[in-house]
Amino acid sequence: MDLIQRIFEAGVIGAGGAGFPTHIKLNSEAEILIVNGAECEPLLETDKFLMRAHSRKIVRAMEEVGNHIKAKKLIIGLKRKYKEEIKELKKAIEDLDSRVELFLLDNFYPAGDEQILVYEVTKRSIPAGGIPLDVGVVVSNAGTMMNIYEAINDKSVTYKYVSIIGEVKKPSIIKVPIGISIDKCIEGAGGAKIEDYSVILGGPMMGKIINRCEVKNEVITKTLGGIILVPQNHYIVKRKEAPIKHIVNRAKSACIQCSMCTDLCPRYLIGHRLRPHRIMRAVSFSEINQEVLKEALICCECGICELYACPMGLSPRTINVYLKNEFRKNKVRYKKQDIKTTAKEIREYRKIPVSRLISRIDLTEYIGEKINGPYDIEALEVKIPLNQHIGKPASPVIKVGDRVSRGQIIGKVDMGDFGANIHSSINGIVYEVGENIVIKSEENEVIL
Template sequence: MELIEKIYNAGVVGVGGAGFPTHIKLKCKVEYLIINGAECEPLLEVDKYLMREKNREIIRTTQMVGQLIGAKHMFIGLKEKYHEEILYLNEAIKELDAQIQLYSLDNFYPAGDEQVMVHEITGRVIPAGGIPLDIGAVVSNVGTIVGIHDALEDKPVTDKYMTVVGDVVAPGFLQVPIGTSVRTCIEACGGTSLVDYKVILGGPMMGKVIDGQEIDATYVTKTMGALIVVPADHYIVKRKEQPLTHSINQAKTACIQCKMCTDMCPRNLMGHQLRPHKIMRIMGLGTTDEEILKEAMICSECGICELYACPMGLSPRLVNAYVKQELRQKGIRYERQPLNDVNSLRDYRKVPVPRLVARLDLSRFKGEKLNDMKVLEVDKVCISLSQHIGKPATPRVTVGDYVKKGQIIGDVDREDFGAVIHASISGKVCEVSHYITILQDSEVILGD
């Protein structure tokens, strides 16, 4: 179990989603190991960069992980249009004589969704509210595999690869210390010419919008993969910042029960009992049907219903998120339901990415050339102790301590559902709260 120990010590978590602790995920035996390189959201390209630049590391490490978990089948899922990346990966597979297959997907959203990818590759459907392990699979992002490769060389997770695009002077890739401010990342890409702008953390469909002081007070985490700078009055911003009360009032007055939100829902198309149009109707009527409302708990919040499907411009995603939160606060859990058959029209209802990008008013950014990876050095980081799902790390430093890059500053027991946190720069600890703030210090640098 040396590999698991090294992954735990390095603090590796899943970088493609909520940050599932990798040393916990890989304590299993499965039939399928699937490496996700499909880059689920439009405009994001870090996975493509890693598959071009670190293809041998990815192939070699995938083999080792596959052996660890006893996988009979190993796949890397990526989009058919990734011609250059496919070429590099195939060369690495041949050179290393790896028993790994590439699986090419169409260019649709959300091709990189974990449940969608598992179904595309295996033909199996993960139960609603379940995980890939339920049908004998493990899914990891290519960035996570790179993190495992580094862990094998005793390099902890201290830096993050990111895409910075949108209205910035020099869009491109950054390698930044974890805990770097979002503002610093934008400035590293030349800043923006916009006077009034906002930033989407992550992709345009599922990302969070921040502005003003939030841009200075938000810091890079292990799971933050992209920053998109857009005008403050951009279509996506308006939709994402729509008040919940307004969305509920719209459901009461404007929902025509056309069923498009349900018909286009990726979960519903795979046989999950999720019917956003029924949830909208219940909210609109002000009635309570808990069995229907509980369906919101399996919503992935992919945003198709909100930003693509609804002809009335309503927000079923936002309503689902609200219902989900209310039910959880009441202690209500989702009880697995029998799956329906996969919808025979599923292949015809996949959302083409070019059309989606046009709907999102992002076409001018699609296909623009991104600058090569820039390694960013900073003199201050604010490192969150909760960069993953599960238990936050416990601080192992106090104010006034001097730390070196790679030193453990927060940890969890190996059996805990959490991950170890490391210093991303050398310096002096200036604050310990939910964050650990480190300022670069020449005394530590000289001692490295």
């Protein structure tokens, strides 16, 4: 069985972001393979842990992938402040006599954005609406490489390493089965320190916010790498609770067209025609300028415009997301730029320091928290979504009442499909089959 077939069978997808099916991404040739170890979101520690604790697996997987895609260079991009991770990776590279190189980045946000990382490493700007392959590069993150290593050894994706931090008694790296509920993860980190809290799924800049009542219904997926507990009245929570109508009305009354949202936009700075201030102007004055509004389609939703740049506290990113959804409903797509994309010269002076960003979003108290673990958390019950990735959902291949074992395929796609296989993450009995597959263990207790 070749590498692509093993990756497909194991259900490997991008371990962060939208979850691009890896067997499709790697079915190509590229000059450079870049592994993203920059941990894009502030405060999260998952990729750092993987590079520190599983450096040899990551390097071995990179060699296999590099050979498959015929890459001339294999590079791990990580921040130069990651001293321990750099040490472990260098040791692994030396021990394995590997051609993998390290590229050290400054501590800025969003260094881990795929297109920003490609520019930092290669000085090549990916065209707006394009992908890294357009400039001869394939990018995967550290978690994906770990899963590829497991796939090479015939192990499917059944678990996830997750950072759980903030208002928990024991900030930790936890290893959990796919489909475990968020409340069980919180229990595994000693429980919440406060009674009234909200949860950020992912990172503070781009993550999804849920309230305390929803933690039993939300589950760990193949792409979720962080859980952050914050007070219910936290600045970030309040901002993201605002309805779109209110956000648009505020833009109409308060946008001063200072253009700071554009001046600090990472995608604008690498040469993309994305001008959030023009979009805000079009929305504020009800201008029907489709070409300007369509620029929202190339927004990476990093949140700098609304959580850092705007002096009026407005929400260009949220408006961009709303416009993107409307365009997609009408099947409007952004046409990739054919002209050469060139970064702005001023870009080097407009990188956002992570320490200042964390202060701006009022998360300073969580900097430097001791992160415990990793701790294994088993589950009596999992709810596994059949759609954990962009593209086609998997189709169930089991029925209610079936006994399944960890690693068994429960949802399948065909090799040519833009999707990924789904596997059971525990041994147990199938209780429900729908958009999610619910499996309950026959064990009597949860083992921590």
